[in-house]
Amino acid sequence: MTRNAREILLLGALCALASPAFAAGWQDQVSLSGAASADVRFNVEDYRGAAPGDGYNFAMNRNDLDLRLEVTPSEKAIAVLDARLRYFGFNEATRLSETTSRDRLDPFSVQVDEAFVAVRGVPHPAIDLKIGRMVQTWGSADMFNPTDNLSSRDFSDPVDYSRKVPNQMLQVDVYPSDWLTLTAVWVPVFKPSQLPDSAPLGFGVERDAAGCLIAAPAPPLRDRADAQALADLFGAVNPCALNFGDPEVRTFGVGRGIAESQAALRAKLQLGNLDLTLSYYYGRFGFPVAYTAAAFVESSQEPGKMDVRYVAEVTYPRMQVAGLDFSYNADWLFGLGIVGEFALIFPEEIVFGLRAYQGGNRLLEMASVNVPSEPFIKATLGFDYTFTSWLYLNAMWVHGFFDEFNDVFGLHDYAVVAPELKFLKDELRLRLSSVYDLTDGSSALNPTLTWVAVPAVEVTLGAFVFGGSTRPEDPLDYASRSKFGQKAAGRSVAFFKTRVNW
Amino acid sequence: MKRAILAVLSAALLVPGCGWQSDGAARLEELYPSPPPTPPPATCAAREKQDGEPTGRQIDVGDASCMGLLQGRWAVRLVQRGSIAPLGEDWDFNLTDLFIAELSEDKSALELRFCEQVTSIITGSGAIELGETRVPAKLKKVLHDRPVRLPIVDGGLAAKDVVWLWGLGALADPLNDPLPKAPQKPGDPVDSRVRDDDGDGHPGVTMFIVSPEGERYMVRRAIWELGKSRLSEDSVWIQGELGFTIHEEALDANNPLLKMVAPITSGEDCNKYELRCVGPSYGCEELAADFLDLFAGAPK
Numbered sequence: 001m002t003r004n005a006r007e008i009l010l011l012g013a014l015c016a017l018a019s020p021a022f023a024a025g026w027q028d029q030v031s032l033s034g035a036a037s038a039d040v041r042f043n044v045e046d047y048r049g050a051a052p053g054d055g056y057n058f059a060m061n062r063n064d065l066d067l068r069l070e071v072t073p074s075e076k077a078i079a080v081l082d083a084r085l086r087y088f089g090f091n092e093a094t095r096l097s098e099t100t101s102r103d104r105l106d107p108f109s110v111q112v113d114e115a116f117v118a119v120r121g122v123p124h125p126a127i128d129l130k131i132g133r134m135v136q137t138w139g140s141a142d143m144f145n146p147t148d149n150l151s152s153r154d155f156s157d158p159v160d161y162s163r164k165v166p167n168q169m170l171q172v173d174v175y176p177s178d179w180l181t182l183t184a185v186w187v188p189v190f191k192p193s194q195l196p197d198s199a200p201l202g203f204g205v206e207r208d209a210a211g212c213l214i215a216a217p218a219p220p221l222r223d224r225a226d227a228q229a230l231a232d233l234f235g236a237v238n239p240c241a242l243n244f245g246d247p248e249v250r251t252f253g254v255g256r257g258i259a260e261s262q263a264a265l266r267a268k269l270q271l272g273n274l275d276l277t278l279s280y281y282y283g284r285f286g287f288p289v290a291y292t293a294a295a296f297v298e299s300s301q302e303p304g305k306m307d308v309r310y311v312a313e314v315t316y317p318r319m320q321v322a323g324l325d326f327s328y329n330a331d332w333l334f335g336l337g338i339v340g341e342f343a344l345i346f347p348e349e350i351v352f353g354l355r356a357y358q359g360g361n362r363l364l365e366m367a368s369v370n371v372p373s374e375p376f377i378k379a380t381l382g383f384d385y386t387f388t389s390w391l392y393l394n395a396m397w398v399h400g401f402f403d404e405f406n407d408v409f410g411l412h413d414y415a416v417v418a419p420e421l422k423f424l425k426d427e428l429r430l431r432l433s434s435v436y437d438l439t440d441g442s443s444a445l446n447p448t449l450t451w452v453a454v455p456a457v458e459v460t461l462g463a464f465v466f467g468g469s470t471r472p473e474d475p476l477d478y479a480s481r482s483k484f485g486q487k488a489a490g491r492s493v494a495f496f497k498t499r500v501n502w
Numbered sequence: 503m504k505r506a507i508l509a510v511l512s513a514a515l516l517v518p519g520c521g522w523q524s525d526g527a528a529r530l531e532e533l534y535p536s537p538p539p540t541p542p543p544a545t546c547a548a549r550e551k552q553d554g555e556p557t558g559r560q561i562d563v564g565d566a567s568c569m570g571l572l573q574g575r576w577a578v579r580l581v582q583r584g585s586i587a588p589l590g591e592d593w594d595f596n597l598t599d600l601f602i603a604e605l606s607e608d609k610s611a612l613e614l615r616f617c618e619q620v621t622s623i624i625t626g627s628g629a630i631e632l633g634e635t636r637v638p639a640k641l642k643k644v645l646h647d648r649p650v651r652l653p654i655v656d657g658g659l660a661a662k663d664v665v666w667l668w669g670l671g672a673l674a675d676p677l678n679d680p681l682p683k684a685p686q687k688p689g690d691p692v693d694s695r696v697r698d699d700d701g702d703g704h705p706g707v708t709m710f711i712v713s714p715e716g717e718r719y720m721v722r723r724a725i726w727e728l729g730k731s732r733l734s735e736d737s738v739w740i741q742g743e744l745g746f747t748i749h750e751e752a753l754d755a756n757n758p759l760l761k762m763v764a765p766i767t768s769g770e771d772c773n774k775y776e777l778r779c780v781g782p783s784y785g786c787e788e789l790a791a792d793f794l795d796l797f798a799g800a801p802k
Contacts, residue, residue: 232759238714238715238716238757241715252529253524291524291526291529292526292529292530292533294530294533294534313526313529315524317522317524318520318522320520346520347522348520348522348523348524349522349523349524350523350524350526351523351524351525351526351527352526353525353526353527353528353529353530354526354530355530355534357534358630358631358632358713359630359631360627360628361625361627361628361629361630362536362625362626362627363625363630363632365527365530367525367526367527370526373521373522373523
């Protein structure tokens, strides 16, 4: 049975379970919810793609059908299945023979975000168990949660940045008192974050229209003399004489041993208007950091040219995280909501290794600490406030973005501001989310205008726009890349979405 | 329960990072193991092998007739071995200059007419092309037409401070004057001592570099010291020890990185000059093609 066939069967089963006929005797025990959505996006620039001039075209043409089934066979048990049928909307047939295949003409996938069973009060009235495929979200802040490390991020859709990669896990919740909740989670097998399509551009070289090398990304070398020596090696060669292939970037280092499991503990205290959480995490960082790189220069079959093959590895560093987060509703200060989140991270030291070969001879060998072993802090501090019935503001200071791990790039500071204005009895919502990198001056703006056409039906018009230079200030300095300006961050798009929920 | 949690957190704080480390350099060694280190050539014979292996064929040198340095025509090679460090690490550097020599009209000197220069660079893991040079045909002809004179003393060769200049006019002190450097900025005049020997419009002489590929416009000075020569009994071979110093300066290049020259450090051992008696029809073309086989038969 093909993968697609299995996926369709799974979704079919979900629909069948939810059908009125099946549910006739189960009406009190089965609930089905879901959404159908369409999402069309357009690249509004032509300089952030892999090649200059690629732009002003459709970036996405997607349809989703989300279905969530909850079955409660008894008061103490619940089973949840949350799945999505996704049509990507772009023809992938590149050969005439493939145009006979609907899968290639209209590609789709089935994704299961949740499939778990939860049992309440077992084996003790103060204990809940949950096992299966799910997603964990820890922390008090909105989105920027340095203590939230169990479920890796799903950035495959840069505009939908709240998604996560689901994983199989076991969760135990204990309620010793009404003000204290203890949670323990064990994730047997680590899954890394899903990166956007633009991620490989972080390793890509740039060529001009004639195919001549313009720029190559700097490796994470702390010693400038090393970076200069490497640049000299390739700078010595006529840039038009280099056939620089696309870099081959591999992931390395995540095994399936028990020591590779993730585990976390959390104590959540409710003390009046203050929710305070202490947490501990053992596992890996969900985003990759540069680990090795090797360049191979060989004489090309084309006379006067040289072929360059670049093979790199990234790894997911191990870490322990001690976390503290809180949310506080300050009634005495006009009901201002305050959140804070601090993660003290004890990282694995990552030493970046680099070699260059010509004709099988090693020309260069370098090593540089990419992630030092010293503990570091990631933090978020912010507030939210409802000024009037039509104006709400959420603002945060963030130290260390999702993918930052105190490597040679460092930890940047960010200002996150998201005012929301509501009009026409909440039928029209204007949200102006934005993130400013206070360290390098780049930005990401995400304005959206949502119209609730009829209850449960939303139409959204919006944009996601990156600001900042696509080129590093200093081509030899890994840290001088602009956070949101660099091409790896993604494309600037305008989008139009419609969604109906039930 | 609270105590238990605090104990776990405290324990975690006491074992920062568990001493974890992932070493990318070690990983590269695992992926691309280094060959066992090649010991430096212990003998001159081993070093000679770096130039390439003779094929073993017999070389026809024509109707060779020499009588010491009183008459005859000679194929000459000057073997100069040293080191070079274009990327910081010392690599073996071998340079062989090939000439055809005849007596001067007054028979007081041997006149060496340049034929070819062969360079090789050997790293710990083998020969590489980085920094390897080729002498363009135009320059070969200029050097050929301007012979180097080696004085004949007591019927043999023994000379100090033989200076061979490329791309340079008169130097006040040819042995010690610093070589002219590249103009500091575009438009500045080139040092008046620089001569466009090969007449190609570029200052000094033009040398082709194999890798990084390009042309370097440069001046060069070689200083030789020839030890007392030994004549073989059959009067076919003349040999002796050689000392050398090479200075080079890049004046410009068509590839920015070639504007820097890695200095050549002369080695103490294994440098020699060898002359092989050849017939009047044996010329540069033959010598450039045959030299490994031709000199393979030299007395050891």
